[in-house]
Amino acid sequence: AQSVTQLGSHVSVSEGALVLLRCNYSSSVPPYLFWYVQYPNQGLQLLLKYTSAATLVKGINGFEAEFKKSETSFHLTKPSAHMSDAAEYFCAVSEGGYGGSQGNLIFGKGTKLSVKP
Amino acid sequence: DAMVIQNPRYQVTQFGKPVTLSCSQTLNHNVMYWYQQKSSQAPKLLFHYYDKDFNNEADTPDNFQSRRPNTSFCFLDIRSPGLGDAAMYLCATSITSPLLGNEQFFGPGTRLTVL
Numbered sequence: 001a002q003s004v005t006q007l008g009s010h011v012s013v014s015e016g017a018l019v020l021l022r023c024n025y026s027s028s029v030p031p032y033l034f035w036y037v038q039y040p041n042q043g044l045q046l047l048l049k050y051t052s053a054a055t056l057v058k059g060i061n062g063f064e065a066e067f068k069k070s071e072t073s074f075h076l077t078k079p080s081a082h083m084s085d086a087a088e089y090f091c092a093v094s095e096g097g098y099g100g101s102q103g104n105l106i107f108g109k110g111t112k113l114s115v116k117p
Numbered sequence: 118d119a120m121v122i123q124n125p126r127y128q129v130t131q132f133g134k135p136v137t138l139s140c141s142q143t144l145n146h147n148v149m150y151w152y153q154q155k156s157s158q159a160p161k162l163l164f165h166y167y168d169k170d171f172n173n174e175a176d177t178p179d180n181f182q183s184r185r186p187n188t189s190f191c192f193l194d195i196r197s198p199g200l201g202d203a204a205m206y207l208c209a210t211s212i213t214s215p216l217l218g219n220e221q222f223f224g225p226g227t228r229l230t231v232l
Binding site for chain 2: 032034036041042043044045046049050051052088095103104105107108109110112
């Protein structure tokens with residue numbers, strides 16, 4: 001069975017500092033991996049995704065993530081935090097197939113990012 | 118722009134009074150999902166439609182039902198809302214394409230309050 005673990009339910013950084021949000025997954029098949037961001041009272045917006053192409057994935061708003069199979073990790077980073085990055089971030093995994101339940105996303109519990117001025 | 122639309126954005130209902138939330142999409146995606154998200158928690162999948170095939174998660178209460186009359190629309194019916202059903206309800210869509218890799222596109226959500 002697939003699962004996702006996000007280390008740290010709450011991360012606080014200063015504006016301009018490095019953002020690192022951790023995500024580890026387990027999957028018995030090659031996974032698809034996603035990072036979503038959620039602002040208060042809004043839906044989830046895709047930041048980036050890994051679908052078995054390049055292991056270093058660049059997303060929107062300056063975020064990137066690296067797929068490391070040996071470490072079963074997909075950590076999210078941004079070199080310099082901005083106040084507007086304050087939000088909740090969810091890592092998710094789905095099976096490499098598609099259609100039916102194979103397309104379902106398994107979410108981590110989320111990490112709330114705070115950015116201090 | 119192609120998108121997922123949810124109406125209303127905020128819904129207030131009374132304990133035990135049936136309520137329907139709606140979702141529409143202009144993406145022409147064949148899969149539609151309903152999630153329940155409580156405060157500071159991850160979204161919890163309630164059910165999904167793969168084309169016309171309905172797939173219910175094992176732990177989704179019978180109080181929750183869904184209808185998909187056509188490709189574009191999907192409804193979530195809560196037959197007798199309880200206080201514990203107060204949450205954000207998210208609709209999402211996806212298309213079976215290897216290019217998109219099961220990416221799901223989310224609507225803005227409906228915040229349900231039960232009085």
